Amino acid sequence: MTFANPTRRAFLKGGAAAFGSASLMGSTALASIDPNSFPGRTFHATHYGPFEGVVRDGKLVGINTMMELDARPTEMLTYGVMDRTYDKTRINYPMVRKSYLEGWETGDTKPELRGKEEWVKVDWDTAWSLAAKALLDTATNHGNEAIFSSSYGGWSNAGAFRPNVMQGRLLNLMGGCTNTAGDWSAGAGQVVLPRIIGDMEVYSAQSAWETIRDHCEVFVLVGCDPIKNNRIEYRVADHGMYAHWEDIRDAGVKFISINPQQTATDEVLNAERTAIIPNTDTALFLAMAYDALENGWEDRAYMDKYTVGADKWIAYVKGETDGTPKTPEWAAKITGVDAAKIRELSKLIATHNTCIAGSWAIQRAQHGEMAYWAIINYAALLGKIGKPGQGVGFSWHYGNGGMPQGGNRTPVGMSQGRNFVKTIVPASRITEALENPGKKFFYNGQHNSYPDIKVIFNSGNNFMSHQQDTNRLIRALNKVETIISVDVWWTAATRWADIVFPAASTLEQDDITSGGTYSNDRVYAMKKVIEPIGESLPDYEIFEGLADKLGLWAQFTDSEEKMYHIKLAYEASGAAKDIPFEEFWEKGYARMPVPAEARKWTRHGAFYEDPEANPLHTSSGKIEMFCQDIADMEIDDCPGTATWLEKHEYLGNAKPGQLHVVSPHPWFRLHSQMANSERLRALYTVQGREPVRINAQDAAERTVLVEMRKCEDPEGPNMAYEKPPIIDDMEIAAIDEDVLGLDRLEALTEKLYADMTPGEKMFFERCTVCHAPREVTHYTQQQWKGIVPSMFERAGLDDSERALVMDYLMKNAADAPK
Incomplete structure (x- = not known):
């Protein structure tokens, strides 16, 4: 058994998958296509690059790469984007876990059965109603800090209207929630470097x-x-x-x-x-x-x-x-x-x-x-x-x-708004927080306490795959009353939820975005290529429906359709001064100049x-x-200068025979995304499993074959890419919305946001569209001065807007005069 060396195959040699137009669909999908139908092409863009989707008879049948925009497309674009669109792991309908649906009125929802029992197909109205009730009950009985957003990254969607932004907007309209602090990518660096060299550095040009x-x-x-x-x-x-x-x-x-x-x-x-x-x-x-x-x-x-x-x-x-x-x-x-x-x-x-x-x-x-x-x-x-x-x-x-760096203004989506909740959970400490409500912890120079989390809202984020000990996390989740998840595919995070909203993939909705991260020299139209599969909905519409249940429809949408906001986002970008929106949308992209001095x-x-x-x-x-x-700060494991501190666990104190497992980011995936592309998996898996590489010396010492050897899994076959069991014919009684008390949030938005200053509004509208809004009081004035240069650059603020935001930050930082 052999498998491709990803470094040489995909970069040095390129390979047919990386260039030109890629097609090939499963035989089932192809069978439903009229061979005489005329193919159409629609421009779109993703984390993996820009392209034209080739559509025939309503089906995506090919990916046409755009060499003038991306001269080195990867197999993740040419194979993965199409494969996963029609993969069996798609969530096609709103789902509620069986015991949760049976016990939502009494509270006997059996959280210990998460990940084990069947899911029940429901209509959107039922799913929205149950989610709205859980959010309102929690905010009313435990305070908004008991609602935890685990959606700290936006890697599921490259658009300005990505799901974590939509979720943040809705929850903040409710008064806020406990947010995740930092991220897994560079959580230590982004906290310590502003104190050492005056900038987060990890996200800087x-x-x-x-x-x-x-x-x-x-x-x-x-x-x-x-x-x-x-x-x-x-x-x-x-x-x-x-x-x-x-x-x-x-x-x-x-x-x-x-x-x-x-x-x-x-x-x-x-x-x-x-x-x-x-x-x-x-x-x-x-x-x-x-x-x-x-x-x-x-x-x-x-x-x-x-x-x-x-x-x-x-x-x-x-x-x-x-x-x-x-x-x-x-x-x-x-x-x-x-x-x-x-x-x-x-x-x-x-x-x-x-x-x-x-x-x-x-x-x-x-x-x-x-x-x-x-x-x-x-x-x-x-x-x-x-x-x-x-x-x-x-x-x-x-x-x-x-x-x-182009320094251009890029499109921004809708403001997430101000979060009135101050509690946080560091990204690497979700399990610890669930196990220890009220426990004190020290983060970024400040003392904090873990909230008592009753609801987890997870959108476009597989938080279950991020924590160090998954089994420990699963046990801790039994304390949580409701887990709501928004996703396109069945992941660990959706399997362990109670209510699942099926999101349309980016190919099935309109959006807008930009690239590259630092050059900021292009604006892309993420045009809808095909209709949503099953009963899935665009992220905007999912949260629009939930906002409607909560009585926040007008505040969430500004009483406008999504395309209005897309056009508004474009007109706020640097591209709009030369190219009108209609021309941009027709072409699919607009270029912006990069100054020669850059x-x-x-x-x-x-x-x-x-x-x-x-x-x-x-x-x-x-x-x-x-x-x-x-x-x-007198932190035991973080002295005041660069110091060698022996690790709790590394090869220097390993027992005889122990190895160090290195797990770099994969070549053919974005974290775990694209693992449900059959053609990509064919390039690197062995009998459907992820291969483990071992150097020849270590292999010889352990009499392990240097070629290939199948790992025997005592847990049985690999079920990672199978749908969970689903009941699609269960009789469900209509929910009487009068008993849900969905009118509890009337006038809340006006009360909360009436006194926002211009700088505050600008900060929450323009500087918080990627990750969750940073809590202003968690950083000192000096730290904010180190954070804002790269933040302003990516937000595309002009000098007057920067001045407004800086005034707000300096007046509300942790060490601002009171």
Whole structure:
């Protein structure tokens, strides 16, 4: 049994799936198509790229790629988008879990049967009524903080009207809910980096690629794989950096990869790989700093001018504070990298113009903050941050980082509005929150308490697949009275819900979006290609119907149809000044110019040129190699400077025979999305299962065949892509809406929102359409100053709008004068 090597198959060789027009449908779908019908083409765009959907007799039969917009489309677009549209895992009708439907009046809904029992097909009115009652009962009896939104990401839909935005708008019209704080992608980095370098960094633009080509000599990839991870984007992928990575390589830049695994980027860029024990990057950079100090390569003048706390960190590196010098020999025992190799890397980086790219993966671990901090401190020690072709960046692998920034206004959807609930649950602590209502926890410098969650509302998000211990989460969910889920497919999150709203896929609804993430140089029409399958509805209509049940229809819709809002979103974009909406919608896309000066932009360049005029948004205005603010928090596992802290679990303390499992983002999927594409699965699965790769040495030591060996599953056959059992003929009594008390929210919106200032309205309308709105009081004035540059850029605010928002944020931040 063999399977495709994704790096070579999909990038180096391309393959037929990646270019031109892809068709092929299942024989059942093809059988219903009139062979004499004329195919039509409709423009659409997704996370996977722009395309024309080829439709015949109402069926999607092909994907026509748009080479002028995306020269390197992937199989996720050409195979996956079509396959999953008609996959058997589609949710075609509103569903309610059997025991929930039988016991909603008495409260005996048997939550312990979630994921085990049948689902009952119901009509939309019943589903909306039951969901509305659950929300109102919870808000009335327990307060809005007992409603928890687990929909913190928008990766199910690239549009401005994506489901988590619609859900946020509705719940905030009700008075709000407990939101998820942070995310799984870069949760540690986005909290700690504003205090260290004045910006979240993980979602920030990178130096323009031409500055790297023209000034960089060595480019270090620390767990970073842009060739693989830039195959998708949060909005619409156009793979704009791919050719430029090759330009940088061809200009003679030397690529170094520090990674436990060989990556697609390593192959494409001819990177020299240094294999490292996972989760030990901090030790490596500490040792290279020690070697730089030993050889006199540090830049004292730079540190004096641009940093604070350098001497304290240097004392730690030398071992003056703990008695352990961080020598290459010390690090070799931790990292698995030979001491001589560490010295070789140290000299190479210190004596050349070097840019260091850190992945999100290295901070997505215990003490992940320290890896980022060590990279920043090391680069600052050498005097590299802010110089053309040098410095640090933590988003080269996301959103085609390196593309010049257009700075254009992009379409924004409907405001999520103000959330009057202050409680939060960190993305990685959902299980803990469910188990421990009222428990105190410390997050981002503030003390908080977990709410007593009674309702979970989950839209376009598979939160069940994100937590560390799924069985523990399932047990914790038994405490939750109602789980409502909105999705296109049966996922773990929908299977463990009580009420499921079937959403139309993006191909079955109109929307609008933009791309790329940082270039912001295009607006895309996401035009409806086919009619919704079964009784599924567009996300806007799902929440419109629920809003109607709650008496909030006018507030939710502004008494307008969705297309009105789409047109409004376009007219607020930079494209509208040159191209009228009708012309844009007919063509499917509009381009926006990128200023010539953007091609020479360097990350942290303004700070380097004049640190007094352009200070960083840290407490000192400089790079904090030692941060007193963090030290004052007295957190046991997060000291005030970049420190090696041994992990609770890693190869350094593993028992004999134990292995470290590395689980990088897949080549053919967006997280778990696209796992229901049969043609994609044929490229990488073995007998329908995900393959596990093991290096030859470890395999030989365990007498495991280096080729293929089927894992025997004691739990039985793989049921991940099967529909749950469904009852479609159960007699259901009509629900008397009078007993539901659905009129409890009258006039609430007017009462809550009457006193919003212009800046507040602008913040909630323009700056919160991707993730849930950030609670203003959870961040200090200085932190907000570090967050807003990338936020404003992506929201497309002009100077006057930025001033309004900043005024609101400064007056309401955590440390604002009361």
